Amino acid sequence: MPTIIAERLTKDYRIPRRGHGVGSYLRTLFTPSYREVRALDAVSFAIEPGETVGYIGLNGAGKSTTVKLLAGILAPTSGRVKVGGIDPHRERVTNARRIGLVFGQRSQLLWDLPVRETFHLLRHVYRVPPDRYHANTRRFFELLELDAVWDQPVRLLSLGQKMRCELAAAFLHDPSVVYLDEPTIGLDVLAKGAIREFLKEISQKTQVTVFLTTHDLRDIEEVCRRVILIHQGSLVYDRSPQELVQEYGQNARLEVAAAGDAVPTAPPGSRLEGRTGDRWVFTFDRQRVRVPELLAVLGQELSIRDVTVTGLDLESVVRRIYGGEAP
């Protein structure tokens, strides 16, 4: 049975309608009127135990709303959600014991105290047995280098160190499901790398189900086996990241460094996207044209110094989907 089932999950928010000007503002105080805003519209998916799913979308697409519905913080307006066979909102406490949660923007660490105090508190909150507590903290020491910050007050830690602690705190009680809401937001490359490595390691070695929302598609390419994409509250895509690139990403990208400012004509089968620095950027269809042919044509116009070829990454693919381009 799937760990997470969402069936036509829909959430409306009531937003007070306020006019401009003092008069109309006062009127709405006594006769409030609301408009319904649909944050999530009939989204359905099922996630099996042990899956690692990336959940992506632009700001306001409904990512956080989905996490709140799955975590039992909010009740859906209509539709159904089951996590581990129970309704996470109606059985909030039972559900809360089985899940871990990282809100990238909302810390659960005790700000003024050494890191260990947060873990001491959580150990009692979740009634973590001593052997599990010691095994897990040992693992965090090793994989997330928590031993280096264990006795330091949280307020003195760097953003990256804090996020490692948040991650460990979410996994302390051996949750069956972990929701990560933008865990790499604002982090440098090294910290992001450490967090991805930890997630890879823990999802390979345990049966934990991971549900990850992010803006950084590298997170998803590296960590997730499956990607769900929502746009304006609706599900638009649900497959593997590789399939996504194959389907939408036939195009590859060619960068040519050349002297001079004369704008080159795009060879047949390619398109000139623009210029970054001294490099002309082309996209081309791999099925129609090959790199040597392109270079042969371009070489007649430009004196080429350097060339880079990349497949389109997930990010540009997603941009194409949102842009409404046909695959």
Next chain:
Amino acid sequence: MRQLEPFPRGPAQLAHYLRLYTVYLRVGWLSLMAYPVDFVVRNLGNLFWNLASVGAIWVIFTFAECIGGFDRAQVLFIYAMSMLARSIWHLLWVNMMSIGFYVQQGTLDRLLVRPLDPLFQVVAGYVDNDDWGELALGLVVLVVAGRTVGLGNDPLLVAWTGLAVLSGSLVYAAIHLAAASTAFWMVQNSAVTRLAWDMDSFSRYPLDIYPVAVRLTLTWVVPFGFAAYYPSQLALGTGTYRYLALLTPVVAAAAFAGAYRFWRHGLGRYQGTGT
């Protein structure tokens, strides 16, 4: 889905929460002690402020024999009961005034994903740092004024005073919980919590000095009258409301139950299950 031991119910659940409360209090204390100078200065300030208030009453009685039919020792006794009730609420539960902040900032979400009662987490999540002066002074004044009015001779009345102080704290808790819970409708509700905060001065003096409308309000709408004034009538053996005094623990419990229901109702609204 990993199978978990069921969480304890009944008395064992209470034990679990009591134990957690000590863990939370420890964390709260350690957080306070991260800034020891701040702690000391705040409490000295609090002590001086309360000394000045008590001093003001002393000065008033150099001009007047009685206020509202009560002499100096009696007024100070009521004032001390109110200080104690308020400081116990303040020291243990003042963080309920932050509910509006939790709603605005979305911090409430963090509390809802822990397997604990959210109000418990609000209340236990912060130990107050600046009302110890009021507690200390309240105790001293209560003992001195209590002796002067002859309370010390009757152990039953002493016990009653203790119960009344605890009930008074519960009255404080009820009023502030209800005020703070308006955040679920208003989001920005600091005006309401501030109003409740300012109104608590009414609980410090004999209600007899206020107009009838104010007295009715403080008895039946915002029951600050039960924080100290009504229960003191029994201990002092004066006044016309001795039977109302006996109701204090009941009123306190009922008020808190009502406030708690209001909070739950608001929480349901926040989560999208309420109206």
